[in-house]
Amino acid sequence: MNDIAAVAGQLARLRESLQQKQLELDGVLSFSDAERARGIQFINKLMLSCRGFDRELDNRFAKLKQKLDNNPAFTSLDADLLAIEKLLQQHSNALEESITLTKSAIDLGSKQLKSIKGFPEDTRKSLKAFLASPDGYGIGDHQKKVIRLLEFYQQAIKIQLLPTQPLQDPVASTPVIAIAELSCPEPTIPFDAKTHAHIADELQRLITELDFAGAIGERLADIRRQLLHGITPPQLAEICLQVIELIIEGTREERKSSQAFLSTLNESLSAVHFSFTESLDEGRALQSATQDTRQAIDKELRAIDHTLASNDSFDELKGAISGHMGAINLLLQDREAMAARERHLLTRLSNMEAKLRLMKEETAEYKKRLTIQKHKLFLDSLTQVHNRAALDERLELEYKRWLRYGTPLCLAIIDIDHFKNINDNYGHMAGDKALKVVAKALLGALRDTDFIARFGGEEFVVLLPNINPDKYQKPLETLRQTIKSIPFRFRDARVEITISIGATLFREGDNTSDAFERADKALYSSKHSGRDQVNLG
Structure with missing residues (x-):
């Protein structure tokens, strides 16, 4: 009786344990389903966000x-x-x-x-x-800053067009206009000719630094020609907006082109990967089939040896050999079929190799184009010397090097004397030609370690690292004499072109702005002391 009670107790405990395990299993299944649903939900949200x-x-x-x-x-x-x-x-x-x-x-x-x-x-x-x-x-924060930047530029354009009227902050509400103001005739709008010319020059410089091909590049070139021939203040505002629109459009087109190339490359790589996987599977299957065929032939050859050793009757031996040869013949036929598959596989591999070679060439060409474009971003397209963006980068590098090693560093600003007279008397094409010749001559007269950039308009900036601090005026005088000795001719008339130079050495405690200000003051002294000279600051 006690045994029955003990067994009953064990069964009860076992039943409770099984019930507990069932509950745990149900919980695991429920958890698994919930996790699966959560994963699917996450993928759906990711799909919507992308x-x-x-x-x-x-x-x-x-x-x-x-x-x-x-x-x-x-x-x-x-x-x-x-x-x-x-x-x-x-x-x-x-x-x-x-x-x-x-x-x-x-x-x-x-x-x-x-x-x-x-x-x-x-x-x-x-x-x-x-x-x-x-x-x-993120990109959203940067887009907001770009929009805010454009708002300030709009205010700057309004300053150019309406200099006598107070401007509102871009985020402020629009002021109420009195009815009396609306009924008055529109006054003549004065403008600052110097500011107008400065903005036009900056637009020209910006356009020369852009490197857009096709219709966008042609439209920008047309705008630059308009700027060279002179425009009115209302036209300047319209042209500013056109340049902004063309820059956005050109950037969008280049982005589309890059995306199209990457998409095509990705599709090609996917196709090659799929073909390679299939070829790999086919190669493995052929290897296995070849091994099976070789083993079957070896087996038949061993069987022939056994038949020759165990049969004395010629007729029985002939029949046995004939059967083995028939089996070997079938195996050889299978081997021929596998050889055909191998030839097909080699053809596929050869085609795949050609596709990979083509993709490599296209990628190399695209990489070359990107390298050229990156180089052009730091090159002034008119003079073919570095531009202001390249100057900012190189000046920061030389400044850090100067701080670290203490080697002398000279900064010089060069201005072409009476450059406006060349444009006025001989045309802007002559002015462009003069800029090209001067830039080329300056570049040829500098050391390999020196740096020159077009700063804007007719100004250039030169960096002379590791220069003799007691004799750094000498190479600058050489630059001045080099330009003065060039035989410029416009409309069959010889024109002497000279340059004024202001230069300084970096001093203890300087930042880049301090050196620029001293060099600019020295240039001012050169231009107001008769020009065609070098002044040190």
Whole structure:
């Protein structure tokens, strides 16, 4: 009786344990289903957030959604998720590059804003706060800064067109216009000719630094020709907007071109990867089949040896040998079929190698184009010396080197004397020619370690690192004499062109602005002391 009670107790405990395990199993299954639903929900949200970035990415997500609707095992989606991950990585890299380019454009635009005079007090305070604001994190923050930057540029254009009227801050509300003002005839708008010419020169410089091909490049060249021949203030405002629109359009076209190339390259790589996988599987199958055939032939040969050793009757031996030869013949036929498959596989591998070679050549060519474009970004297209962006980068490098090693560093500003007279008397084409010749002569007279950049208009900046601090005026005098000795001729008339130079050495406690200000003051002294001379600051 006690045994029965003990067994009953054990059964009860076993039943409780089984019930507990069942509850745990139900919980695991429920947890697994919840995790699966959460994963599918996350993928759907990711698909919605990425929609419209790229057609290939949208197609990949659409195919993945179709598979998810059939409730497959997650392990069967590895290939699709890997392809999407690669595309997202490509977009991440492109986004980082876009943020870097946008930040550079914001920094350049901010530097230009600093030099503009005439902002009202409220706008100047807003501009100062904007320039001191942090860079921001994502593309959205940078886009907001670009929009804000354009608002300040619009105010700058209004200063050019309406210098006598107070300007509102870009974020302030639009002022109420009195009815009496509306009924008055529109007054004649005065303008500052110097500011007008400065903005026109800056636009010319900007256009020469741009490197857009096709219709956009031609339209920018037309605008530059208009600027060279002279425009009115209302035309200047319209041209500023046209240049902004063309820059945006050109950037968008180049981005589309890059995306198209990357998409084509990705499709080609996917096709090659698929072909390679198939070829690999086929090679393995052929290797296995060849090994099986070799083993079967060896088996038949051993069987023939056994038959020869165990049969004395000629007729029986003949029949046995005939059977073995028939089997070997079938195996040889299979071997011929495998040889045909091998030839087909070699052809596929050869085609795949040709595709890879073509992709390598296209990628190399694209890389070469990018390198050329990057070089052109730092090159003044008119004079073929470095531009202001390259100057900023090189000056920062030489300044850090000067701080670290203490080797002498000279900064010189060069201005072509009476350059406006060349444009007025002989035309802007003659002025362009003079700029090219002067830039080439200056570049040829410098050392390999020296640096020259076109600073804007008819001004150039030269950096002379590791120069003798007691004799650094000598190489500058050589530059002056080199330009003065060039036999310029315009319309069959010989014209003497000279340059004025202001230079300084970096001193203890200097930053780059300090050296620039001293060199600029020295240049001012040169130009107001008779020109065609070198002054040190």
